[in-house]
Amino acid sequence: MTAIHTPSTNDGWHGTIPSPQFPAEKGRYHLYIGLFCPFAHRANFIRHLKGLTDIISISIVKPYPKGDENGWPGWRFPASDDEYPGATVDHLFGEDYLHKIYFRADPEYKGRYSVPLLWDKKAGVAESAELLRWLPTAFNEILPQNVASIDLYPEHLRDTIDAITPWMQSHVNAGVYKAGFAATQEDYDENVIPVFGALNKLERIIAANGGPFVLGETMTELDIRLYATLIRFDTVYVQHFKCNLGTIRHDYPVLNNWLKGMFWDVEAARNSTDFRHIKENYTKSHGDINPKAITPMGPFPDVEEGVERDWKKLRIGGVKHPAVLEYEGKIPSP
Ligand SMILES: N[C@@H](CCC(=O)N[C@@H](CS)C(=O)NCC(=O)O)C(=O)O
Known part of the structure; x- marks a missing residue:
């Protein structure tokens, strides 16, 4: 075996x-x-x-x-x-x-x-x-x-998926860890910026594609990759990893609507998500970041309700910090 x-x-x-x-x-x-x-x-x-x-x-x-x-x-x-x-x-x-x-x-x-x-x-x-x-x-x-027949890497979207994946992985999926586990102020300052630069970019990409998924009508592996990080964002990464230049629910109307749609409309997303495990893992197993291991109660609710079906009604948000805007500008459009 x-x-x-x-x-x-x-x-x-x-x-x-x-x-x-x-x-x-x-x-x-x-x-x-x-x-x-x-x-x-x-x-x-x-x-x-x-x-x-x-x-x-x-x-x-x-x-x-x-x-x-x-x-x-x-x-x-x-x-x-x-x-x-x-x-x-x-x-x-x-x-x-x-x-x-x-x-x-x-x-x-x-x-x-x-x-x-x-x-x-x-x-x-x-x-x-x-x-x-x-x-x-x-x-x-x-x-x-x-x-x-559910194909998360469909032929006609492969080039776009391959163009987005590296920076999504580096700035978002791994990015929150690079900011959160930074050992010095300089390291943190440097690493928190790309997280929000990439979120700003994703806010625009999803708005341009019109939802409900990152690339539009078809769910792809990008949605799974992004979901696994953003479902933890307001709940954990904002406070525990100090990724607090903005929150999904307050600063990113499009990403927030995408996240709500994933959670409330996609059963596989909701059924694979457990907020107690998520919150208690980070806050009770990183003694150097949170020595008293107290798990914050909020935010409440874990995910907001009410998915907007008319994506054109959504304001395109983003964090306006100058360094974030500059970083966003460096990310290539897919
Ligand atoms: N890069 C690996 C890492 C997965 C990973 O980092 N898992 C964490 C929990 S989120 C873990 O088990 N860490 C324990 C350790 O590295 O000692 C992967 O993508 O599979």
Whole structure:
């Protein structure tokens, strides 16, 4: 048995489904995630969207404690499914810590013990960045036509997706972490700007495409990538990661409408989102950022209601800080 795995760095295993080594089989693969983690969220979103919940089983770690700066001992499973709502025991092996799953795959494993981790009960591996690319089609041959046909990387939009992905990943998905984990004032000042430069740009792109998705009528992997970060933005990144030049709900009417639409209209988005796991993970597992581990109660509500269907009625917003505007201007239009 082996793990099909994980992180974007060199410390994991790599493989894709379907392939001769990893065929698309129901019941063969097991996904280890945390509901708090935006990278794991991408995989779980796809699992819901593509009707894979019966095909890929799942175990869910608790959102805290996290472990030390080296990741030791890392994420743990609750002792029972009642201990922390939404977290589960390790359904495959009954282990207490996620790192033990990594060592089952490789006793000499030297990398980090991160979620998501995809386990192949017979052999193998993958990574989460690639998971977003291949998981959406991985099981198409055994899925009913109505879900098999959901294509998040459609031919006619590939160039646009490929043009947006690098800066969305760097400035938004990873950007909030670069600002939030900055160790110095200078580092923070430098890293918070691109986050809002990119949000300003996305506000305009979505407005120009007319919604309800980033590129217009068709949901693509960009929506999943962006959702996993923006659903955490007002809730966590504004205060915990100090990304507070603006909020989605106050400063970005178009992005906010997109987010509301994703949450309220796309079941797979809503069903893969758990705000308690999200809030308690960041605020109770980063002792250096929040030493008292008090989780702020707001904002309330987690996501606003009332999706505006007439996108032309929306004001195009954005943060007007001069450095943000300058950064926005440097991002190439798709
Ligand atoms: N780059 C990896 C990282 C995923 C990741 O950073 N997961 C975090 C939680 S959001 C984690 O498990 N960190 C534990 C650690 O690195 O020790 C990926 O995209 O799969």
